[in-house]
Amino acid sequence: DAKTTQPPSMDCAEGRAANLPCNHSTISGNEYVYWYRQIHSQGPQYIIHGLKNNETNEMASLIITEDRKSSTLILPHATLRDTAVYYCIVRVDDKIIFGKGTRLHILP
Amino acid sequence: EPEVTQTPSHQVTQMGQEVILRCVPISNHLYFYWYRQILGQKVEFLVSFYNNEISEKSEIFDDQFSVERPDGSNFTLKIRSTKLEDSAMYFCASSPYWTEAFFGQGTRLTVV
Numbered sequence: 001d002a003k004t005t006q007p008p009s010m011d012c013a014e015g016r017a018a019n020l021p022c023n024h025s026t027i028s029g030n031e032y033v034y035w036y037r038q039i040h041s042q043g044p045q046y047i048i049h050g051l052k053n054n055e056t057n058e059m060a061s062l063i064i065t066e067d068r069k070s071s072t073l074i075l076p077h078a079t080l081r082d083t084a085v086y087y088c089i090v091r092v093d094d095k096i097i098f099g100k101g102t103r104l105h106i107l108p
Numbered sequence: 109e110p111e112v113t114q115t116p117s118h119q120v121t122q123m124g125q126e127v128i129l130r131c132v133p134i135s136n137h138l139y140f141y142w143y144r145q146i147l148g149q150k151v152e153f154l155v156s157f158y159n160n161e162i163s164e165k166s167e168i169f170d171d172q173f174s175v176e177r178p179d180g181s182n183f184t185l186k187i188r189s190t191k192l193e194d195s196a197m198y199f200c201a202s203s204p205y206w207t208e209a210f211f212g213q214g215t216r217l218t219v220v
Contacts, residue, residue, distance in 0.1 A: 044143075
């Protein structure tokens with residue numbers, strides 16, 4: 001089972017920053033936090049991952065708390081194309097286990 | 109940009125028939141995966157494959173399922189005798205190391 005907890009759904013206005021929270025209170029010291037998203041029924045798309053430092057790439061930023069028990073994915077300027085289910089995943093061994101994720105609705 | 113390619117995009121098969129789903133992972137990737145997603149449900153892990161052998165499999169991946177990397181480019185999932193409940197989207201993924209995995213667009217399997 002997934003080791004993370006996410007809100008089932010969130011809304012965000014187009015052009016605003018979307019902040020998606022994730023709790024992973026049982027994370028171990030060497031486990032990474034990964035974020036994926038799934039647009040409609042397409043294949044999951046990798047977004048970003050991190051261990052303990054904050055990370056940024058062309059898609060998003062990942063903020064991990066100092067105790068590593070939670071993290072936030074930030075989409076800086078959400079567009080309608082960012083409407084998707086976002087999955088926060090703590091990687092266990094060599095497999096990625098998906099939970100139910102957060103359904104993000106971008107509102108025009 | 110390199111991508112994982114899956115064929116066919118949609119497969120319809122009769123119950124009890126064998127089906128093979130095909131995937132071409134990204135070149136030089138070392139880890140390969142199959143996942144499935146039943147309509148309206150979450151993405152479920154089936155199996156991971158590394159160094160020409162299964163490294164991990166889920167409870168779903170029973171004796172009806174098998175995977176193979178027959179050559180240097182293809183990665184296949186075989187279902188020996190399909191059941192109605194095997195109807196789902198099947199996603200293949202690959203990763204260069206034990207890091208981010210890249211997914212294909214999936215094969216929709218419909219068992220009738």
